[in-house]
Every structure is written in structure tokens, then in C-alpha cells.
Amino acid sequence: MxxxxxxxxxxxxxxxxxxxxxxxxxxxxxxxxxxxxxxxxxxxxxxxxxxxxxxxxxxxxxxxxxxxxxxxxxxxxxxxxxxxxxxxYKPIENSVTIAAKLAGRPVDPRSRLEVVEQMRQLEPQTFPLMTQLGFMWSARKAEISGGNWPLTIKGRQVGAIGTVALANIVQCNESGSYVMYKSDRFGFNNPDYVWDMKQIDSIMVGDSFGLGNCVPLQQQIANQLRGKGVGTINLSGAPAGPLSYLAALQEYAVMMQPETVIWLYYENDLVDLAEEKKFNAYMERTITNQPVGLIQHQTAIDKSIRELVEKEILEFRMTETTEKPRKKNKSSIMDFLLLRTIRNELQLYFRKPGHDFQLFKRTLSQANMLIKSWGGRLLFVSLPNSARYLQAPFWFRNDTWVRNRVLNIVKSLGVDSLDIDPVFARHPNPHELMYFPGSHYSGKGYEIVAESILKAVSPNSTNLKSNRERKHDQ
Incomplete structure (x- = not known):
């Protein structure tokens, strides 16, 4: 005893x-x-x-x-x-596979690298997507490993906003099938003719949602707008944040001076902004409106991205032969003690990032002033997290406070805004609007966004044109 x-x-x-x-x-x-x-x-x-x-x-x-x-x-x-x-013991089957099987869609089991390599047998100019923050991360890694910053213009270290020009870009797979597109002359997701159009109604900036992840080309927002007669150039990239959007306007939109700039905001943009802040020179140059003329250096941009992509592919091949889900996850002891796998299964992420709302406000204000300088209009479009509508755990949907504060900032700057959240909330079957919690939108989801933007843009096009003409007449 x-x-x-x-x-x-x-x-x-x-x-x-x-x-x-x-x-x-x-x-x-x-x-x-x-x-x-x-x-x-x-x-x-x-x-x-x-x-x-x-x-x-x-x-x-x-x-x-x-x-x-x-x-x-x-x-x-x-x-x-x-x-x-x-x-x-549990076979790791990702959300893409599960959602596709439940919907009866076929599943492409290949990794993105496998798709790129097989495509290159027919089209040598095929690359995985690398733009904006993705470029900056890869460039920093190359620099840390002893190399030079891959893209230097006028003695400045700069980042690419678009990707390789006139190339086949392998984008992503969330529906079960990979999406690919042919980049334009500046490495953006547009048909190349858009840069020769006499009248540009709108330019769109945003992250992967603006880029069109992960739906066929005809279902992407910019293509739907063009199909409705709104001449649109898409400057979106992925991953990207507010500073990248502003840089895209400074480097490319100024030349075209569209009537409307569509700024697509998604609920992780302030997280991406925190990443952009880590590149101090890039942030300072962008926030103080010091463009470097990227539009004149596409050859250098193409060369730098090609080099980074090939390095990434080589490193990947050296570490593992496939991106396919593995049956055994080699978790560390610390991961096991912290129950990382259970937390990942439950999407149990509860750290509140230190959002820089002041920098976001300053970035958006700079964009608004730039657009007003040519008589244009900024339309801020708030895109909601798909998890909000799919009965995801509450901890995966607890960023409403961020969204509300962002919308208050937009209002304080006098910027026109369009909130897609109530539009989605009225839909009778939210499962039609996205593939799974945390995914990008489905074709139907993008269609609703495009229709909402069209309603917000079309009534103002004539007025904006008249304002610009009156300014010219004066």
C-alpha cells in the first residue's frame, strides 16, 4: 500500500x-x-x-x-x-482527391512537377507558376545559399511581378484536373492581344483568386469580364499581397490608364503583406512609388525565373522523386508531442498574426492616389474565405474581425467597395461555390464574383469616360 x-x-x-x-x-x-x-x-x-x-x-x-x-x-x-x-497507418488522401471522388470527378494523380516534365516533351517552354512572392522567396533562398540576387535593374534588387513571357504555365489542381494557361508578353494570365487594345476598361490586381486558381480559363474572372464586353487586363499573381498589387499598378497599369482598377482582396492578404515586409528594399521602393521599369526588362525577368525554376526543380529531385502523398509522414518527435497531425486534420490553427493595418492602409491609399492621377476609379472587392460556408470548424473561420477592420479602412479612404460575402451567403447551396474548405472557388463561385463585379463596373464606365474626356477638353 x-x-x-x-x-x-x-x-x-x-x-x-x-x-x-x-x-x-x-x-x-x-x-x-x-x-x-x-x-x-x-x-x-x-x-x-x-x-x-x-x-x-x-x-x-x-x-x-x-x-x-x-x-x-x-x-x-x-x-x-x-x-x-x-x-x-492512415493513407494520406488530400482534400482534392476526397472532394473529387465525392463529386464523381476524375482525379489526375500526377504531381505538378510530373505535369511540367511531360508537357516539356511537347512544349519545351513550360514552367510551374512562379510570380511575385514566390519569386522573392526563391530569390532569397538562392542568395542565402551563396548565389546572387537573380534580378537586378538599375543597380537595384527587384522582384518579378509576372512570370515567364509567352510560356505554358502549369497552375494548380483543386478540382481533380490541372489548370494551365499561356502567359502574355509580360508574363501575366491574359491573351496577348489585350496589350494592343485601344480601350482598356479595367485592370485587375489580386492573388491566386485573381489569377484564376484553379478553374479552366473560360471560368476565370478576367475572362468572364472580357466575355461580357469589359476590356480587362489581369495583373494578378500567386502568391501575392497588397504591396505586389501596388507594384503591378506602378509598373504596368500606369501605361494603360484604365477607367477602373479592380483590387481583389482575399482574407489572407495581410498574412502575405507580412511576408512582403521582410523584403525591405522592395517594400520601401513600392510604398514610395519608385518603379524600375519592369515592362522594359522582360528578357531579364524571363532569364531570372527560368534559372530559379530549374534550381527549384533540381533541389526537389534531390530530396524526393515525387510530390504524391506518402503513406507515412516522417514527423519529428516534437511534431508528435505537439499532436501536429491531429491539429492539421482538424485545421486547428489558432495563432493570430500580427497584421500591419497601417501599412495596408498606406498601400491602398497610394494605389488610390495613383489611379486618381489619371482620372480612374479604384474598386475594392472583398472575397470571403470559402470555409465560412462549408461548416468548417469555427477556428478556421475566426478571421471576421480582420475582414471587418479592412472594410472600415477602405471606407475611411473613400474607396468604392464590393463585398462578396453577403452574395455568397444568399446562395442556396454553398458547396457549389467551392471544392472544399480552404479551396479556391469553383467555376460557379467565380461566375458569381464576375457578375457582381460587372454590375459594379458597368454603370460607371460611361461616367468615368466622360470625366476623363472633360478633363482632356479643359
């Missing part, structure tokens, strides 16, 4: 020590400083409560102490057994 009493006392003391250690780590770790309410519960309240329970059990009867230990051990054991199963 004495041995039993000693053993359960030791277990309670060890449990209290572990919980207190976790709590101390959370308090001292800067990464937990921006947790939302869910993160606070998981990192602070649960270990703190368990520590209090273990300490209190030391002063209670042996029966209560043993019951408490058994309860905590059963819950913890269940979680770690589930983690072990997910890591070692």
Missing part, C-alpha cells in the same frame, strides 16, 4: 511538473504572444488547469488522486494513439 501511495504521489508530482513546464514555455515564447481565444485555452488554461488539478490531488485522498491520474492518462493516451495512427 505504501508503494502504491508513493507511486501515485510521484505521478501527480511529475504531471504537475510537466504542465507547469508547458505553461512556462507558453508564457516565455514570443510565438504565443498573438494567440486567439482558442490558442489561449490550449496553451494556457488547459495546462494551467491540469497543473492545479495535479497539485490539489496531492492533498486529497489516494482514491481521488488515482482517479484523476487515470482520467488524464486516458485522455492523453487516446490523443497520442490517434496521432500515432494518423502518422503511421
Amino acid at each position: 505504501a508503494l502504491t501511495r508513493s507511486f501515485d504521489t510521484v505521478l501527480s508530482a511529475v504531471g504537475a511538473t510537466i504542465c507547469i513546464s508547458i505553461l512556462a514555455w507558453a508564457v516565455s515564447n514570443s510565438e504565443t504572444a498573438m494567440l486567439d481565444s482558442t490558442g489561449i485555452v490550449l496553451y494556457y488554461l488547459i495546462p494551467g488547469g491540469l497543473a492545479v488539478g495535479f497539485c490539489a490531488s496531492l492533498a486529497l485522498s489516494q482514491t481521488i488522486r488515482i482517479l484523476y491520474i487515470l482520467l488524464v492518462s486516458a485522455v492523453a493516451g487516446g490523443l497520442y494513439m490517434t496521432e500515432l495512427y494518423l502518422v503511421q
Whole structure:
């Protein structure tokens, strides 16, 4: 009996020590400083409560102490057994495959690299998508590994906004089939003739949603607008954020001076803005309106992207032969202890990023002033997270506060805005608008966005043209 009493006392003391250690780590770790309410519960309240329970059990009867230990051990054991199963035995089938099978769509099992390599046998000028932030990340990695920054113009390190010109670009696969497009003369997702049009009604900037991920060309927003008679040039890229949108306007839109600039905002744009901030020279040059004339250096841009892409492909081949989902996930011990696989399965992300709303406001204000300088109009289009409509866990939809604050900033700047959230919310079957929680929109979703933009743009085209003509007459 004495041995039993000693053993359960030791277990309670060890449990209290572990919980207190976790709590101390959370308090001292800067990464937990921006947790939302869910993160606070998981990192602070649960270990703190368990520590209090273990300490209190030391002063209670042996029966209560043993019951408490058994309860905590059963819950913890269940979680770690589930983690072990997910890591070692569960076939990893991604959301694309699951959604496609449920909808009865065929699934292309190839990786993007395999698609690129097979396409190159027929079309040598085929590349995986690399624009804007993707270029910056790859360029930084090349620089860190001992190389030079791949694109320098007028003595400045610059980033590419478009991709390789007049090439076949392998985009993405979320429906079960890969999407590809032929880039225009400046590396954007447009038919090349748009740059020769006499009248440009609109220019669109945005991230992957503006680029058209991951639907066929005819279903993408810019192509739908062109199909309705709105002459549109698409300067979107992926991944990209607000600074990239502003840079695209400074480098390319100024030359065309469209009547309307369509700024597509998605709910992760401020996360991308935080990434863009890491490239200090790029940020400073963009925010102070110092374009470098990218439009005149497409040959250098093409060369730099080709070099980066080939390096990325070579590195990928050296580390693994395929991107296909593997049956076993080689998680580290720390990943296992932190239950990373369970958290990924549940989309349990609860860290609240340190959004720079002031920089966002300054960026949007700069864009608005630039567009007004040629008599144009800025239309800010807020695109909602697809998870909001597909009964995703609440922690995957807890960014409403960010969206609301962004829309308040837009309003304070006097910028016209279009919120797609209530439009989607009225749809009787949200599952038709996207493939799965966190995916891009389906063709139907993009169609609704395009129709909403068309209604917002068309009534103003004549007025804007008249304003510009009156300004010219004066």
C-alpha cells in the first residue's frame, strides 16, 4: 500500500511538473504572444488547469488522486494513439482527391512537377507558376545559399511581378484536373492581344483568386469580364499581397490608364503583406512609388525565373522523386508531442498574426492616389474565405474581425467597395461555390464574383469616360 501511495504521489508530482513546464514555455515564447481565444485555452488554461488539478490531488485522498491520474492518462493516451495512427497507418488522401471522388470527378494523380516534365516533351517552354512572392522567396533562398540576387535593374534588387513571357504555365489542381494557361508578353494570365487594345476598361490586381486558381480559363474572372464586353487586363499573381498589387499598378497599369482598377482582396492578404515586409528594399521602393521599369526588362525577368525554376526543380529531385502523398509522414518527435497531425486534420490553427493595418492602409491609399492621377476609379472587392460556408470548424473561420477592420479602412479612404460575402451567403447551396474548405472557388463561385463585379463596373464606365474626356477638353 505504501508503494502504491508513493507511486501515485510521484505521478501527480511529475504531471504537475510537466504542465507547469508547458505553461512556462507558453508564457516565455514570443510565438504565443498573438494567440486567439482558442490558442489561449490550449496553451494556457488547459495546462494551467491540469497543473492545479495535479497539485490539489496531492492533498486529497489516494482514491481521488488515482482517479484523476487515470482520467488524464486516458485522455492523453487516446490523443497520442490517434496521432500515432494518423502518422503511421492512415493513407494520406488530400482534400482534392476526397472532394473529387465525392463529386464523381476524375482525379489526375500526377504531381505538378510530373505535369511540367511531360508537357516539356511537347512544349519545351513550360514552367510551374512562379510570380511575385514566390519569386522573392526563391530569390532569397538562392542568395542565402551563396548565389546572387537573380534580378537586378538599375543597380537595384527587384522582384518579378509576372512570370515567364509567352510560356505554358502549369497552375494548380483543386478540382481533380490541372489548370494551365499561356502567359502574355509580360508574363501575366491574359491573351496577348489585350496589350494592343485601344480601350482598356479595367485592370485587375489580386492573388491566386485573381489569377484564376484553379478553374479552366473560360471560368476565370478576367475572362468572364472580357466575355461580357469589359476590356480587362489581369495583373494578378500567386502568391501575392497588397504591396505586389501596388507594384503591378506602378509598373504596368500606369501605361494603360484604365477607367477602373479592380483590387481583389482575399482574407489572407495581410498574412502575405507580412511576408512582403521582410523584403525591405522592395517594400520601401513600392510604398514610395519608385518603379524600375519592369515592362522594359522582360528578357531579364524571363532569364531570372527560368534559372530559379530549374534550381527549384533540381533541389526537389534531390530530396524526393515525387510530390504524391506518402503513406507515412516522417514527423519529428516534437511534431508528435505537439499532436501536429491531429491539429492539421482538424485545421486547428489558432495563432493570430500580427497584421500591419497601417501599412495596408498606406498601400491602398497610394494605389488610390495613383489611379486618381489619371482620372480612374479604384474598386475594392472583398472575397470571403470559402470555409465560412462549408461548416468548417469555427477556428478556421475566426478571421471576421480582420475582414471587418479592412472594410472600415477602405471606407475611411473613400474607396468604392464590393463585398462578396453577403452574395455568397444568399446562395442556396454553398458547396457549389467551392471544392472544399480552404479551396479556391469553383467555376460557379467565380461566375458569381464576375457578375457582381460587372454590375459594379458597368454603370460607371460611361461616367468615368466622360470625366476623363472633360478633363482632356479643359
